[in-house]
Amino acid sequence: MLVHDNERQRRTGVAAWVRRGLEVDAKIFYIEPMNERPERSLTRLLDEYGVEADASLASGQLQVFEASTEVYSPAWQDKVSQEALAAGHPTVRWSGEAGTAWSVMPPATHVDVEWATDRLCEEQPISILCQYEASLPQATLQTACAMHGSGLRETQLWTLLIPEGIALAGSVDASNQRTLRSALVAATAVTEPESSFVVDLRDLEFLDVAGARAFLTGTTAHRIRRGTVCLRSPRRGVESMLRLLRVDVADGFDVQGE
Amino acid sequence: MEGSGTIQRGRYTHDVLLHENDGELIHATKAFVTEGLEAGGNVLVHSSEDRVELFKGVLGSHPRLTYGLDQDLYLTPSSTLFAYQRQLAEEPSTTDLWVTGTVPLGEDPADHAKWARYESLVNEVLSPYPFHALCTYDTATLPESTIAAAKATHPCISTGVERSMSTEYQDPAGFLTDALAEVPAPPDVRPTASMNLQRLEHLAYARSLVRRTAVASSAVARPAIDNFVAAVNEVLVNALLHGGAPARLVFWVEPAQLVCRVTDNGRGTCDPVAGYRYPEPDGPRGLWVARQLCENIFVSNVPDRGCTVLLFCT
Numbered sequence: 253m254l255v256h257d258n259e260r261q262r263r264t265g266v267a268a269w270v271r272r273g274l275e276v277d278a279k280i281f282y283i284e285p286m287n288e289r290p291e292r293s294l295t296r297l298l299d300e301y302g303v304e305a306d307a308s309l310a311s312g313q314l315q316v317f318e319a320s321t322e323v324y325s326p327a328w329q330d331k332v333s334q335e336a337l338a339a340g341h342p343t344v345r346w347s348g349e350a351g352t353a354w355s356v357m358p359p360a361t362h363v364d365v366e367w368a369t370d371r372l373c374e375e376q377p378i379s380i381l382c383q384y385e386a387s388l389p390q391a392t393l394q395t396a397c398a399m400h401g402s403g404l405r406e407t408q409l410w411t412l413l414i415p416e417g418i419a420l421a422g423s424v425d426a427s428n429q430r431t432l433r434s435a436l437v438a439a440t441a442v443t444e445p446e447s448s449f450v451v452d453l454r455d456l457e458f459l460d461v462a463g464a465r466a467f468l469t470g471t472t473a474h475r476i477r478r479g480t481v482c483l484r485s486p487r488r489g490v491e492s493m494l495r496l497l498r499v500d501v502a503d504g505f506d507v508q509g510e
Numbered sequence: 511m512e513g514s515g516t517i518q519r520g521r522y523t524h525d526v527l528l529h530e531n532d533g534e535l536i537h538a539t540k541a542f543v544t545e546g547l548e549a550g551g552n553v554l555v556h557s558s559e560d561r562v563e564l565f566k567g568v569l570g571s572h573p574r575l576t577y578g579l580d581q582d583l584y585l586t587p588s589s590t591l592f593a594y595q596r597q598l599a600e601e602p603s604t605t606d607l608w609v610t611g612t613v614p615l616g617e618d619p620a621d622h623a624k625w626a627r628y629e630s631l632v633n634e635v636l637s638p639y640p641f642h643a644l645c646t647y648d649t650a651t652l653p654e655s656t657i658a659a660a661k662a663t664h665p666c667i668s669t670g671v672e673r674s675m676s677t678e679y680q681d682p683a684g685f686l687t688d689a690l691a692e693v694p695a696p697p698d699v700r701p702t703a704s705m706n707l708q709r710l711e712h713l714a715y716a717r718s719l720v721r722r723t724a725v726a727s728s729a730v731a732r733p734a735i736d737n738f739v740a741a742v743n744e745v746l747v748n749a750l751l752h753g754g755a756p757a758r759l760v761f762w763v764e765p766a767q768l769v770c771r772v773t774d775n776g777r778g779t780c781d782p783v784a785g786y787r788y789p790e791p792d793g794p795r796g797l798w799v800a801r802q803l804c805e806n807i808f809v810s811n812v813p814d815r816g817c818t819v820l821l822f823c824t
Contacts, residue, residue: 257711408714423717426747427710458717460743461796487745489736496799 254383255431261382261407266294266347267301269381270314272306273345279336280314283323283348285355311397313341319348319356326368333378347381350388359392386431411435417450421493424456432463436470445477454485464497467505475504483507519549519606522637524629525673526664527646528657528750535646536568539610542644546608551575551642556583556611574605580614587613588805589636591786598639599788604747606640608666613645619653622691624806626659630685633665634783637722644668659690686808687783693808694768696771696820702727702763705804706756707746716759717743720770727763730823735768738823741804743772749774753816768823774816782809 254269256262273280278385282294290296290307294316298305308314317323318503333344346369353362386390409428418439424432436451443449449471471481479505486494491507500507517523523564529535539555548554555565556578566577584590590613598607613625629645636643647660661667661678662685685691703723707716718740726734742759749757753774762769785797785807801807 338598407711423714425710425743426751427713457741458740460740461799462747488544488733489740492737492803493740493799496802497795 253334254381255386255407255428256383257386257427258452262349263297265456266297266381266383269345269347270294270305271301271303272296272305274308274313275315276343277341278343278345279333279341280308280345281329281332282314282316283319283346283352284316285349285352286318286320288318300417316436319352321356324353324362324365325364326356329369333376337377339351343377345379345381347383349383351385374450378476385388386428411439414450414452416448417452419452419455421455421457423458424466425458426461426462429462429466433466433470436466437473440471440474440479443474443477443479446479448480448482449474450482450484452484452489453490456490457487459486459490459493461493461497464493464499467499468502471504478504480504480506485509517545517549517642519551520640522639523642523666524632524664525642525644525666525668526676527644527670528660529646529647530648530650532564534787535648536564538644538668539565539646540569540799541670542608542610543575543670546606546642547572547574549606549608550574551606551608552621553608554578554610556580558614564668578611580611580823582612584807587631588801591628591631592802594632594641594765595635595788598636598641603640606642608642608644610644611646611767612648615652615656619656620660622653622656625654626663627686627691628691629660629663630680630682630691631786632784633663634682634786635788638788644670649655655690661687662690682786683782694806694820694822696760696769697762697764699762701760704758706758706762707750708755710747710750713743713746716746720759720761720768723761723763724768728768729765730768734823735748737803738768738770738821741800741807741821741823744800744803745770745772745807745821748794748796749776749817752776765822766822766824772819772820772821773812780809780811780817784809 254262254265256265270280284294295305295309305314322328329346336344347349350362353365357365366382373380407428408423411430412419418435440449451467467481467483475481483494483499483505486507494507499505529537529538530698543555544552551574553575555562555566555569555575558580558701562577562579569575599765612691615622615625632643645660647657649657658678662680663674664676665679666673667676680688686693703719705716705719707713720742721735721739724738725732726729746759749772753776756775758773760771785801789795789798797807804821804823808820810818812818
């Protein structure tokens, strides 16, 4: 899941994602809106970022589809993914903007599709990069975070679901604390009452006041259900911020060092 | 004026004792400690090691009387101020806290101003709490300016037995604009780096700029740099959210000092003592946290322009 603040961030993220896919000989499927404007097309984007893709487009390693209900069918996506794997590609990559999907189906239907494709990723060497605008409503982002079991990546924050909870890497500040809050709400929504939810902080490099508050607001429901939140292995600066704001002694919280 | 006369239990008092010799010091300290213990308070006497031994010999022991060393309790003005605030706000007690001693002014008179600012800010930070202080100053050895600052930062002058209002007292916001406070100015040289921030998304780059430049060009310890970067981040967030874009960041790196100036584009007035009081449960905390991460932060208002915040790290 790619959460972007602006078009430049989106284009940078997509270009890096395609470049990496081509390097590892992945089959890449990209879904664009019908009648996409040339300046927003994938081919223009790759050209702008110097990603050499002409040969891959000609060979079919990189395929661009126009959005339709058919290309969002999990059964069809599974079928063409299996064909690509059978043809010898070690992995398959899918990407498109959430807004593209919403141009051919209601957001509620898209949610069902996302759940189904997330299961595909769990069972096969398939990865899907869904592109979401950070300015979307909080509820939409929370749903999106919940649908992407493998985590999300934003300009400066990466999350990964782990068996006991969630791992964070990068930085959280006032610009992206909503994304962290959404990820925590989504991840704790499926926890058992009175269970312990771990947030692994060893790779979180920076946390500010707004970010620390997201730990509180993003886990409220879990703690109301008498669950606990273990903030594990924070770095010195992150731990200092948590203690200054007394998150470490808030109801249901525990900070654990290495 | 409230504060003169008898020390009232459950209230805040901050007195200065101006003494000429050890006899006056011991007499007043003994009176203050006795009054505190008789009022049911917890009493702390702090000083240097040799002075603490002197006081122990005179005052003896009591279950509610403790002795503390300045080297443990008074490391820096900011850490001392917020340690008292956290103790009083986060571990509220029905028992008043009585504290007496001399702040560790140090040998260099140039350092006295930072403790004078501390003494003034005590009135802002600790006044909501049942806290009583008798701060002792030796008029025989300390410079006149230090004694003048002591009179300007303590609402009452005490002999240990009698108290009277200090006619030279100034409230903290006023004192910070007085020459006695010696608020430092940014270096009078070309800045090392600068940038304008239009949006919160620019924070990461600003932090990176400050951190990289400081690590590369100063001898300031890394943990102090990290704290400084976090403090600058909070001030920038305030500038963008509560002031107005663009937020202007100007940065000076010297071998032993980092200085940052943040100016916003707002039109509001700025409170020089903002961010000192213990925050309300859902109140803003950015500047309060920043002040605990960075020893010296000064907020001022430039007419017809926005709010200016100066941050110093040594």
